[in-house]
Amino acid sequence: MRFLIKLLLLAVLSLTTAVAGFWWWAGQPLELRGSPVDFHIASGSSLRAAITQMREAGVAVQPLLLLLLARTQGADTGIKAGSYSVEQGITAQQLLDKLVHGKVTQGDITLIEGWTFRQWRARMAAHPDLRSDSRGLSEAEIIRRLGRDYPSLEGWQFPDTYLFDKQSSDLDLMARAVRAMEQRLAEAWAGRADGLPYRSPYEALIMASIIEKETGREADRELVAAVFVNRLRLGMPLQTDPTVIYGLGETFDGNLRKRHLQTDMPHNTYTRRGLPPTPIAMPGLASIQAALHPAATSALYFVARGDGSSHFSNTLDEHNRAVNRYLRGGK
Known part of the structure; x- marks a missing residue:
């Protein structure tokens, strides 16, 4: 009988020691390959799969112990997908809390108004926190992957600052920017x-x-819009240099020449009337609103004054005088 009591006491002592040791482990700093360590938990991952992803990234967590810790708290099925960052000193309990509460780290990227799709792709490809799934894909293939049938993605990405989980796909980011533009438009x-x-x-x-x-x-945005809308109504060529520059693409060396304006191509609004076949950049909301709410004016011409503003004219004679004054130094 005494032997059984001693055996029972020994078992209780061993269990108590094990439990104490387990909770002691839960409060000890984990060994990290570096600091910080960034890792990504894929959508739909189980805790076991997440542990594998963390260990591969450099978080030396004990799989069985973390699984047991999660199960004692009913947290083994409640982890959140996303990108995380942990630093030296984090404990197993703190790591589990971070996973359960979805305390993810995010990257950010800004699409600038007036950028082209080519510039946007280059910016995303160079971003260290984005996964470049579009690398090597043609624009047509990207459009297909996004589930759209547009002739071009030019203009269809809304300029804004986008937050995303680190190592997200650039295709997912493109899709968000397209949906944002579709909604705003x-x-x-x-x-x-x-x-x-x-x-x-x-x-x-x-x-x-x-x-x-x-x-x-x-302040000139609605007036610029009015000039082009008035020209479109009258069937006049839009005669806007940026469309020609866009049509020249990577061959444009920064110097727009007379021969460029005279060379017919789809985006040359000097040789062709009406709108070009596609947008030439990603417009911001202010430009969209201006296109749909132009100023009430009969102006058909404008010329830059050299200070960022423009002079607007109703007639060609008035315009020629403005050109002579602001571009040629006349009076």
């Missing part, structure tokens, strides 16, 4: 002014991209 189109010469929201988007590239000062 649809809302703006629904509230557009009457009598505009656009047959579709896409034509308004094309016009907005031209306005974005032609506007030097915020």
Whole structure:
């Protein structure tokens, strides 16, 4: 009998020691390969799979012990996917809390108004926190992967700052930017002014991209829009340099020459009337609104004054005098 009692006491002591040791372990700093260590938990991962991903990244956590710790707290099925960052000193309990509460780290990237899709792709490809799943894909293939049927993605990415889980796919980010533009354009189109010469929201988007590239000062935006809308209504060529520059693409060396303006191509608004076939940049919301709410003016021309603003003219004679004054130094 005494032997059984001693055996029972020994078992209780061993269990108590094991439990104490287990909770002591839960409060001890984990060994990290470096500090900080960044890792990503894929969507749909079990805790066991997450532990594998963390260990591969450099977090030396004991799989069985962390699983047991999670189960004692009912947290083994409640971890959140996303990107995480841990630093030297973090304990197993703190790590589990971070996973359960989804305390993820995020990257950010800004799409600038007036950028082209080519510039946007280059910016994403160079971002250290984005996974470049679009690398090597043609624009047509990217459009297909995004589930769209647009002739081009130019103009279809809304300029904004986007937050994302580190190591997210660049295709997912593109999709978000496209959805944002589609929503903003649809809302703006629904509230557009009457009598505009656009047959579709896409034509308004094309016009907005031209306005974005032609506007030097915020106060002139609706006036610039009015000039191009007035020309479109009258069937006049838009004659805007940024469309020609866009058409030249990577061959443009920064110097727009007379022969460029005279060489016919789809985006040359000197040789072709109407809107170009696609946007020429990513317009911001202000340019979209300007395209759909141009100023009430009969102006058909404008010229840069050299200070960021523009002079607007109703007639060619007035415009020629303004050109002589602001570009040629006349009076």
